[in-house]
Amino acid sequence: MSSVVAIPWGDEPPLELRLPDGWPDPDVIQPMLDGAIADYRAALTTALDAPLGGIDPIEEQVGPRSTVAIVVDDPSRWTPVREALPIVLERLRARGVSQKDISISVGVGRHHAVDAEAMTRRVGDEVAASYSCFSPPVDDLSQYEDLGTTDDGIPVRVFRPVAQADLRILIGSVLPHLQAGFGGGYKLIFPGTSHRSTLGAIHRVGLGGDAGALLGSTAEANPMRRAIRGAASRLGPCVSLSHVLGPPGQVFQVASGHPDAVQDHLAAEVARRYRAPDAEPADVVIAGNAPWPGDPMQSFKVLLNHRSACRSGGALVGFFWTNPAEIDRSFPMPAMRAIAATGAPGGLVMRRGLAMADRLVAASGSAASFMVRWARELVVDRDVLVYAPPLRDRIGPRLGPIRLYSDPAELRNRLEILARSAGTPSPRVRIFPSGGLTYCPARSAADTKEGVHSQGKNRR
Template identity: 85%
Template sequence: MPASVAIPWGDGPPLDLSLPDGWPDPDVMEPALDGPIAEYRAALTAALDHPLGGLSPIEAMVTPGSTVAIVVDDPSRWTPVREALPVVLGRLKSRGVLDRDISISIGVGRHHAVDAEAMARRVGEEVAASYRCFSPPVDDLAQYEDRGTSADGIPVRVFRPVAQADLRILIGSVLPHLQAGFGGGYKLIFPGTSHRSTLGAIHRVGLGGDAGALLGSTADANPMRRAIRGAAGLLGPCVSISHVLGPPGQVFRVASGHPDAVQDELAAEVARRYRAPDAELADVVIAGNAPWPGDPMQSFKVLLNHRSACRSGGALVGLFWTDPGEIDRSFPMPAMRAIAATGAPGGVVMRRGLAMADRVAAASGSAASFMVRWARELVVDREVLVYAPPLRDRIGPRLGPIRLYSDLAELRQRLALLAGSAGESSPRVRIFPSGGLTYCPASSVAVRRGAGQEHRENRR
């Protein structure tokens, strides 16, 4: 077995991960990072000159007096927003669109609001000083325009500057998403710049069945993406400028055009690069959160993105590099501390109660129902261990049923103990070092639940 597996770890040296003594070589799945764009500005210009989906270039869609709403993804993503905005703004101004007629909104959804300092970092200081920039207040209904109800029953309440513009330009990226199949495109508006009532309704559409069945699914087969597209039909013209990202600083593709056409094209590229190949169910699945910056919610999604690779009763291990500035971006620290304070007894109660909580939340129409569903599917039938020193230092050794570690040796000991208690002297291990890019949908494990699983059971 190799001495260790290198796990990307923030901006510093990789984390050297060693497995317990005597374990066989793991199956390591790396993303395909070939062919990054060398000159981003040139690639963006080419994409804007040749939009997909039959649209004209953005400068042909505006005239003097046109109002334009630009929506960019939030700071937890590493989309090259600062690099894209000057090119887009230059094209709009070349057609006589005035600065005062352009707004820039961050698609925060339910994440923390973006303050002035974070706004300047996201869009650039000059842009932040020259244009109206917003972080939509998700709960202030007075700030939203009601466009009615879509055919899917979604109340379409969109932040006013976005809803009332003559043209919307969406700048984001396509990454695997648990409910929408892939993020990006219209999702920057639904739910990015939507009222909480719209956000909750859209997420509830994506709660049917196993979350793994929606991860990486095509738009036509995905109920949440169909609902998003239906809601977008109640708005006016939109243009998507979207990216296929690697680690921060790497872009593999940029495309512009109709949001549906761009989304379908780039989702296929993401699937080619980042979808895990078929393989037998593993006893232990280990996933790093790179390149996510350490937001706990996004990091736990990394484990959900690879859950289907792990057998029921197995162990899911997260290796979460954490930027202290991101630690409570979408999961408030007081809530984490309250859960952590319940200790091991609270973990047992939560594990047993999550199935019922899931049913109650879904039946009540709670906006938090999708969070409860993710928690249930993560911890109910698998052991979850997380190496995240800053989070462990802040809240202690447990987050409900999840064990937190700041010492890799202790984590290794726990893995060896779990394998021994399950009678596995040579457990099958799959490792996803850049788990923020890769994903393993349920469809890729279907072929393993027959002969492969039977083989595992016969070995015990």
């Protein structure tokens, strides 16, 4: 008999994943999803009334002539921005802050610019119609304020409405992040509303070594987070309003206060809920992209967040629910088709090229080393298979070395072939059905036994 595991599948019924016959029961890693907030408005009000980090509540930091820049995370996150904004704006208006003195910027960083339609969906019809809303142009230096250079040599260039405000309010969420340990907090500005020269310099900090070692690391141990905090010291007052998220519509914690205090507090809760138990690397790792909102390129972060769970030479399998409207949100379709057109020969060249490039950039200290390293770890050290029917239908069966599938049976057959060729006909399998929440840092990280539930007979 074969094992069957339910994979959350967007707004559709769960996808039933059936493993090849004869394979042992997998280790199924689920996030802790207990204790969701029942009354978000009440929870947010409590958080705003009692900020962390020894700072005053928002309304005690502003007055009738204050300027306020609100920065929200971009649509690739499922933060309850539409629900939080009216509550925050109500407090600002009660203190006499003028509507014209409030701006709202989306912290897009290197992500896709947010157009008018997407902005309205993000902030709500009334807010979009009443307030100045921006998607910062990452390459237009004339739109940025130069705040000098940090002691680490990072140029601090921030989108002018954010840099010049008397107070900045950051509305986002804390999730595992490949470079910063955890996203959220000041990261909404650095790199969210920073010029490309600033965001590039921040991403170059702390590169090299095992690209997975920074995932889930504390702020004190994380060079990118330290660089972000150094850049933030050039700004005036900031208040973070941040969340621990579950699937869309679920919030487990909300906190306000000094960005560093909020970040540290919520990162600990994310680690408790979502960090995978330590285990020997498996032969096959399967991760669903839930609850990421259907962008296949963003969904590759799911595989990156779990690659340490898979041994070198093993197979990484992604089940990517894909919203056809979001299919090229992060990566242009012509570029994807150009890569796909190279077929199997192109995939082989890319694998060999990445292996060589990794050695070269590691020796040179190039700024590209992080991106090259995780790309190598994905497609050189492991076989990568992705079930994403809309993407496969648009570009064909390959994206460079990555095989794409729209037929679960075909994918299952390929897994059997890979297992036999690797001499593991009964492979150890770990499955992360909600891989957009869970994460598996490099095994050098401190062992944590709490935070996620492991189901199955072959735990290691």
